[in-house]
Amino acid sequence: MKSARIIKPKEYLEIQQSETPKPKGSQVLVKVHSSGVCHSDIHLWDGGYEGLGGQILKTTDRGVKYPLTPGHEIAGTIESLGEQAEGIKKSEKVLVYPWIGEGSCPACRIGEENLCDKPRSLGVYVDGGYSEYVLVPSYKYLVKIGDDLDMNAAATLSCSALTAYGAVKNANLKPDNNVVIVGAGGLGLMAMQLAKAVTGARIIAMDLDDNKLKTAKQDGGVDDVVNSKNEDPVKAVMELTNNLGADAVIDFVNASKTVEADMQFLRRRAKVVLVGLFGGELKLSLVSMPTRAYRLIGSYTGTLNDLTELVSLAKREIIKPLVSNRFKLDQATDALTMLKEGKILGRGVINPIQ
Amino acid sequence: MKSARIIKPKEYLEIQQSETPKPKGSQVLVKVHSSGVCHSDIHLWDGGYEGLGGQILKTTDRGVKYPLTPGHEIAGTIESLGEQAEGIKKSEKVLVYPWIGEGSCPACRIGEENLCDKPRSLGVYVDGGYSEYVLVPSYKYLVKIGDDLDMNAAATLSCSALTAYGAVKNANLKPDNNVVIVGAGGLGLMAMQLAKAVTGARIIAMDLDDNKLKTAKQDGGVDDVVNSKNEDPVKAVMELTNNLGADAVIDFVNASKTVEADMQFLRRRAKVVLVGLFGGELKLSLVSMPTRAYRLIGSYTGTLNDLTELVSLAKREIIKPLVSNRFKLDQATDALTMLKEGKILGRGVINPIQ
């Protein structure tokens, strides 16, 4: 089979030919029709994130090994099954849950494999979907999508929408809450759709880009928008909330500058859900945490169960994933480059099988 | 009536004579038998806390007005009732819930008045228990204690034990969790007792003082202790947890130094409950929040319902509040001074009526 692989950080991805794996035990081989291109793939390509004091957190220190086939947003069809795989048959259309754990840590035991102590996520720690085929460790990680859902749209559910959904769930929004969603890109826009669909909260979208904010109003159904380049975000939020401050913030950027602003427009008891991997540090006033009863919540992707809920919402068109760019397998480097340069609105996908 | 009042920050408290209030509507006048002396009274006396970059957060900026009668841990007997006060009668022994809200914010509506947008806490924003009598705004804030509970022990439930309990609840501990409790003073020790009594978690006590750690073992029933002056706290916790890290930390100090250490011995998904008012700032690595799925939770006192639960536990001697020092009303300055100098082990109380 052909795969697009990162051989070394920062170098062009290589198309490599290797033997197609044969599934054993509970394993399933999936033929990849669509594999989303995600910002975190750029971190894998770059080899790191920015941590405290500008220091780089290396992906290899987190357990990533190169060469690696990236791609964790995978939709395709069943190609073959191990002898213990069940409940599914050849050619069925499936979405792959990629946030797989080692299986016996406390997180795995309660179905939160995405938060496993020793993760084995597809496309991160194990070869993923920038490939004609992907080997999935168990039939349990497959969600049937039937014929209602477009393969490309479906693929984006397993990270882009899932991360947005996990964050919205962590914010635990109520209908009389004011929530600020920072970053109106792909994830932010999906979070707006989801918050709209399942919480009833009043949504304020914040971004630097008027076009994105316009889309947020039109497709995200948000109540209000704030362009934090043109106006003081703190002042704007305080005005929109009748000087109460926000009950919750979901920050899809999660950079020093955005979170510093977030901390200044919070109502007492507010939650700040931190999602983005932009990096940097925050100087946090410790005494304000108890006196203001704030909560800072790190949110990382979502659970298999969250993904089945998303599939249900997408099938009934309650949420609408937006796929804007399609690439061939040998355009993988182009896809990552365009994403890095901010030239992909919505979501790009690679189609190894066409 | 006589009251010990802070006329100006940092000056000796004055004993002032004023007219005893007459309760109206739902109000109740309570004769104060015991009023606990709390670290946060020192902040009221000092006039501020340390915030970001060593800057002082003034109490007056948070709405405190001087002169003020401090004292929010109040046990006493009913002296007289307003015409709409009910369910209680003259001379009954009661504990006063001091964390009173203005009544119609979202926190108040769900019984979390301690987190009200515009708090009216007794002894903080409104005159409190360093006085012969205290005026309570409604009979609803009184918890009957019957004859089982010593008045002095009872008094300490409404802040010292309540803050410990609120923090233990926020940590949401499970029987297979490892929790580190930082600070083995009065609050920490009570948190250990409570975590022991109602969670089944394995408790690691951390402090700089071997005597306090000894007490933690004997009276707090903790499983392990770490003296963070003598050994590296990070290494010690990692060893005690089989290199997994702590599932939760409850930090009753909440200073830069303690929280910096906390952040280094956390298991993925860990909660850090911040309680202490020591102050200072933390440099927080933003990207670690989502990738490690950490939660930083500010915890401030507790609810009226938490207090009734504590009274139930104390009556059945499942928890044992420790009162170590008793003072007369005119010794209020001495009491605060001794507390500030670390000379009170356990809890000091003032007895205005003897």
Next chain:
Amino acid sequence: MKSARIIKPKEYLEIQQSETPKPKGSQVLVKVHSSGVCHSDIHLWDGGYEGLGGQILKTTDRGVKYPLTPGHEIAGTIESLGEQAEGIKKSEKVLVYPWIGEGSCPACRIGEENLCDKPRSLGVYVDGGYSEYVLVPSYKYLVKIGDDLDMNAAATLSCSALTAYGAVKNANLKPDNNVVIVGAGGLGLMAMQLAKAVTGARIIAMDLDDNKLKTAKQDGGVDDVVNSKNEDPVKAVMELTNNLGADAVIDFVNASKTVEADMQFLRRRAKVVLVGLFGGELKLSLVSMPTRAYRLIGSYTGTLNDLTELVSLAKREIIKPLVSNRFKLDQATDALTMLKEGKILGRGVINPIQ
């Protein structure tokens, strides 16, 4: 002031003239613009409910005293305030939360006064809104509605919509759940709107009346309908759920016949939320409760906080209460009679002040 009162069960309501009360302490006097007419008012008028074995549960045994001014869905304007009432001023438009408790039971302490041990609900245990004025025990029970909301529509939020909302919350629905809502009258229809707005679940409406089911499709946005007169409800639900059964049922009838059917189309782990006051008994197979892990949940109105959430949803037109009939105060008996005879679709209201 004039009030329409039940002097004795089953007799015509009398218009009585009495002195307008003067609010004291935290009390507030509200001028009633609209007071909803509710099915439970019929039980008050009848003097009882049907319990086990056809036996009548008398309202007087539950603490109701006659003569009584019914009316618990009250919208109006502030007429005058007690000296401790605050945060509101004369002529402001408000909705009254009627499910008031005595204040110091465990339910009251956590803001669930609707489930108080010794309730003092307006229009049930205390004189209510079929009157020109109503005396509200505290400013805390008032929710400001501003000018966005029609008074008649607002009135119906405090019982009809609140009961529907409480039930939807108790069902704890997820986006991939199939929920059957039994009874497509006023409450059922509102529950459908609410489940649609804040849960993302797939909704199956069940009723005997094709017209109501048609409205459920059009205004309730339900996914499927079952007419249980024309088709076997068990077979129908099993077919619609791919033979899995329903994850949850919300039964607004709660009669022997409906609940017997409910129990036969449940998925393992299903919740049955019982809301209606129709009465009768269920023969429950005890062993099926643990083996099938069913939950039967009695749901009674909602909390003050739920009501503020509803007001927020109604102001933004996410839910649309339907008022179909308006009556004058002296038509109170006619209103109850029409409701009893099933001649009111949507909700009827009385307008004492016009």
Next chain:
Amino acid sequence: MKSARIIKPKEYLEIQQSETPKPKGSQVLVKVHSSGVCHSDIHLWDGGYEGLGGQILKTTDRGVKYPLTPGHEIAGTIESLGEQAEGIKKSEKVLVYPWIGEGSCPACRIGEENLCDKPRSLGVYVDGGYSEYVLVPSYKYLVKIGDDLDMNAAATLSCSALTAYGAVKNANLKPDNNVVIVGAGGLGLMAMQLAKAVTGARIIAMDLDDNKLKTAKQDGGVDDVVNSKNEDPVKAVMELTNNLGADAVIDFVNASKTVEADMQFLRRRAKVVLVGLFGGELKLSLVSMPTRAYRLIGSYTGTLNDLTELVSLAKREIIKPLVSNRFKLDQATDALTMLKEGKILGRGVINPIQ
């Protein structure tokens, strides 16, 4: 290997010799040191339960197939591993989680396999532990017990203690709750220990047998006992609760007679957790469900995560499982007979390997 099998309901179990299975994929073969004898094994042996109107619910209608090797409380050592099994090695001591699901229903996805739509529980639907060896479908269902725990005591954790724990969790007890635990046999006693250890609630034990109630006081640490043969249970509970009624009941008998009594001593908002498989029916007054806001909760065993929590509690001796009788494999019929006749106090275990 030798196994004691039910060939046909109600006949003597037969010792059969069969080929020892070879684990494949994620499977693990466990050498059985101890296998608990459970009341539900008697239902398997009898071939049914009593349902509505005295009708028998056949085990075969629930999917049980004979011949069957019973035994779902299994402790032993690792004998051999499939090639994908990991994290564990030959001879390690383990406890087996038997409540295994098919893996992709909503319950399985959140780690509640015990409530799976299509369960594959060991010793119920698949051959279990009355055998020298048992084949476990995945290494994920094994909990390491180290050398601290006795094999026989450990075995009883996976059903007896787990069912008790699941029930205590479903009751969601708070320190100021009064809980009645009905049935002071093995499960009831363990529930008392657990409620004592992790909730702080006040516990009232109810049984017909004074000896069991005495043990409940001594070993279960309960606050009060009621012998429902000698005194009216309703009157007794009302007196003990100051006429408030119980906040929760956990009924380990779950027969018509016990649940009828339960329903009469409930406080408003009370939960009734139904656990026992005695059977029979309850005539439930439907209108009392909403007006009294009762919850009837069926509770069935517990999750894998609950089991790891129990192992943690048992290792630290916070709970103490009681094993009273030990049998050889060829005494399996005797063991079941003694249990049926009420001659086993505590718990009996079979030791296939000695």
